[in-house]
Amino acid sequence: MSNYHIKNLEEYFQVYRKSVRDPETFWEEIAEENFLWRKPWDRVLEHDLTQPAVRWFQGAQLNITENCIDRHLYARGSKTALLFEPNDPSEEPQHITYKQLHERVCKFANVLKEQGVKKGDRVCIYLPMIPELAIALLACARIGAIHSVVFAGFSSTALATRINDCDCSIVVTSDGGYRGAKTIDLKGIVDEALEHCKGVTTVLVVKRIHSEINMHKGRDIWLQPLLDEASSVCPAELMEAEDPLFILYTSGSTGKPKGMVHTTAGYMVYTAYTFKNVFQYREDDVYWCTADIGWITGHSYIVYGPLANGATTVLFEGVPSYPDWSRFWAVVEKHKVNQFYTAPTAIRALAKERLDFSENHDLSSLKILGTVGEPINEEAWHWYNDNIGKKQCPIVDTWWQTETGGIMISPIPYATPTIPTFATLPLPGIQPALMDEEGNTLHGNSVSGRLCIGFPWPAMARTIWGDHQRYKDTYFSTFKGYYFTGDGALRDTTGYYRITGRVDDVIIVSGHNLGTAPIEDAINEHPAVAESAIVGFPHEIKGNALYGFVILKETGEQRDPANLRKEINQIITEHIGPIAKLDKIQFTEGLPKTRSGKIMRRILRKIACGETDQLGDTSTLLNPEVVDAIIKDVL
Numbered sequence: 001m002s003n004y005h006i007k008n009l010e011e012y013f014q015v016y017r018k019s020v021r022d023p024e025t026f027w028e029e030i031a032e033e034n035f036l037w038r039k040p041w042d043r044v045l046e047h048d049l050t051q052p053a054v055r056w057f058q059g060a061q062l063n064i065t066e067n068c069i070d071r072h073l074y075a076r077g078s079k080t081a082l083l084f085e086p087n088d089p090s091e092e093p094q095h096i097t098y099k100q101l102h103e104r105v106c107k108f109a110n111v112l113k114e115q116g117v118k119k120g121d122r123v124c125i126y127l128p129m130i131p132e133l134a135i136a137l138l139a140c141a142r143i144g145a146i147h148s149v150v151f152a153g154f155s156s157t158a159l160a161t162r163i164n165d166c167d168c169s170i171v172v173t174s175d176g177g178y179r180g181a182k183t184i185d186l187k188g189i190v191d192e193a194l195e196h197c198k199g200v201t202t203v204l205v206v207k208r209i210h211s212e213i214n215m216h217k218g219r220d221i222w223l224q225p226l227l228d229e230a231s232s233v234c235p236a237e238l239m240e241a242e243d244p245l246f247i248l249y250t251s252g253s254t255g256k257p258k259g260m261v262h263t264t265a266g267y268m269v270y271t272a273y274t275f276k277n278v279f280q281y282r283e284d285d286v287y288w289c290t291a292d293i294g295w296i297t298g299h300s301y302i303v304y305g306p307l308a309n310g311a312t313t314v315l316f317e318g319v320p321s322y323p324d325w326s327r328f329w330a331v332v333e334k335h336k337v338n339q340f341y342t343a344p345t346a347i348r349a350l351a352k353e354r355l356d357f358s359e360n361h362d363l364s365s366l367k368i369l370g371t372v373g374e375p376i377n378e379e380a381w382h383w384y385n386d387n388i389g390k391k392q393c394p395i396v397d398t399w400w401q402t403e404t405g406g407i408m409i410s411p412i413p414y415a416t417p418t419i420p421t422f423a424t425l426p427l428p429g430i431q432p433a434l435m436d437e438e439g440n441t442l443h444g445n446s447v448s449g450r451l452c453i454g455f456p457w458p459a460m461a462r463t464i465w466g467d468h469q470r471y472k473d474t475y476f477s478t479f480k481g482y483y484f485t486g487d488g489a490l491r492d493t494t495g496y497y498r499i500t501g502r503v504d505d506v507i508i509v510s511g512h513n514l515g516t517a518p519i520e521d522a523i524n525e526h527p528a529v530a531e532s533a534i535v536g537f538p539h540e541i542k543g544n545a546l547y548g549f550v551i552l553k554e555t556g557e558q559r560d561p562a563n564l565r566k567e568i569n570q571i572i573t574e575h576i577g578p579i580a581k582l583d584k585i586q587f588t589e590g591l592p593k594t595r596s597g598k599i600m601r602r603i604l605r606k607i608a609c610g611e612t613d614q615l616g617d618t619s620t621l622l623n624p625e626v627v628d629a630i631i632k633d634v635l
């Protein structure tokens with residue numbers, strides 16, 4: 001029996017039982033068999049989920065880049081590690097071999113060192129999807145610096161918040177980025193952000209779009225000349241198993257974003273193991289995940305997981321609609337992609353377009369299709385299965401989170417029979433539990449409740465940067481001794497899991513997690529706005545869209561609602577980014593509140609979804625009369 005390559009359902013159950021009966025031996029065997037350790041661990045696991053305090057492979061020393069790069073140089077030096085497909089299909093793709101990747105990472109790491117970056121320092125990376133992005137992550141890891149990647153669609157305010165939260169003194173960015181027919185002025189956004197980040201002393205700038213940009217004297221430096229001068233020898237920094245590898249921010253239901261901290265050894269072991277199993281990667285396969293490296297999916301399943309397995313991983317700069325909606329399929333054909341991993345929102349958008357966009361391309365290289373980021377609806381699942389997989393490719397509906405570091409619940413291709421909309425079974429080592437609202441564990445099958453995890457796994461986040469109490473309060477206090485995911489789920493008669501969606505105030509729009517509080521805070525900055533509440537409602541392509549209920553200040557002044565709506569979305573774009581814009585904005589005189597003054601979002605949600613006949617008892621509200629007024633004007 002191989003722990004690494006599960007081949008059928010019986011073997012899955014065997015491996016799963018072993019992983020639960022004796023998690024330490026299970027993970028120890030995987031860690032021993034597959035990685036390069038500079039010093040072995042003293043203990044596999046120490047844990048207390050009530051604190052939470054979790055340590056995996058304590059005492060071990062390693063460097064993740066030796067595992068992702070150096071280890072492959074002998075057998076795979078000339079194999080393509082990163083396959084870069086540019087935004088413009090007429091620009092040549094770049095095949096960056098393991099040997100070249102090694103050299104580029106070492107040079108970049110030496111540049112960081114020359115700029116004074118040391119082990120434990122935080123480096124903010126704000127780059128488009130170009131090879132330098134993956135290389136920057138690895139260069140940080142090479143010298144033990146902690147990378148904090150900020151998705152290049154975030155606004156200057158959001159960027160500044162993230163830079164300041166973890167005290168970055170250096171930012172890596174580019175003159176701009178291509179996105180379909182548009183260019184994005186990333187350097188301009190960084191300049192704006194840095195007006196509020198006094199701690200940043202250095203900005204390294206990659207040249208990508210050759211635009212005219214302002215180079216701030218004494219602070220901004222073009223990267224390429226430094227790389228040209230840098231040595232290609234850079235010994236890997238020896239890291240402790242639990243040294244932080246990176247911080248990645250995720251939205252919370254309240255307040256500022258949470259900087260999830262992932263550490264080195266456990267994250268490496270888990271992302272490598274899950275990549276291999278979930279995508280059944282074989283030596284000559286070409287694997288493509290369409291996510292952006294700015295999100296956890298890109299960290300774990302474009303960079304670390306694939307490279308730890310010596311895989312060829314595609315890095316795509318563009319968007320599915322450029323130059324037209326056949327782009328994904330043209331890339332699959334061009335690079336003979338074997339595993340393809342994307343988000344339901346992209347699938348739904350593609351499914352709305354003409355079928356010949358996919359039919360005109362040879363997709364026969366595809367073996368496995370994946371989805372992630374939000375529940376996939378049945379229609380989208382079938383479209384994907386029929387038209388892309390031609391009913392020959394298992395679909396892995398992978399459920400996981402920024403906090404979990406790697407895939408948690410997912411079919412294993414050829415082993416787990418799939419059912420549309422079900423993420424199916426927990427991966428080995430993962431112990432899900434469903435809870436009712438009172439905190440009782442729901443045993444047996446055919447139950448639904450709040451999804452929790454009852455035992456540590458190697459890639460779980462260890463803390464929130466600078467705020468361990470918030471980590472504990474958010475994830476480990478609702479259900480004692482369990483990690484609470486914030487998602488609801490059901491377990492069917494056979495034990496399969498289906499994720500039903502968030503049960504907190506996070507809304508997933510086009511696969512992006514958005515907290516309602518930061519959006520409301522942004523809207524409330526508008527001088528005409530007194531108060532606001534955001535809820536989600538179903539959207540054909542985005543999964544959910546945002547509906548804002550806004551109370552205006554009494555000024556006696558007449559304002560044009562169309563202009564106000566535009567201004568409100570403008571403020572959101574400035575504070576967070578265009579991904580958080582509202583689809584609908586309804587101006588109202590009041591918001592339904594409890595007697596203690598809390599907004600009753602449940603009622604607003606029903607109204608936004610058009611389910612006004614299911615409002616339940618509103619008589620306990622402080623102001624039941626506003627409900628009728630809101631329903632009357634609903635958009």
Ligand code: WTA
Pocket residue numbers: 250295296297371372373374375376397398399400401402403423485486487499500501502508511512513
């Ligand atoms: C949702 C993305 C249903 C879920 C890796 C989770 C999913 C949140 C699935 C995390 C799936 C992710 N089915 N829902 N297969 N995958 N989600 O942190 O609500 O960006 O809590 O991590 O996405 O989003 P995040």
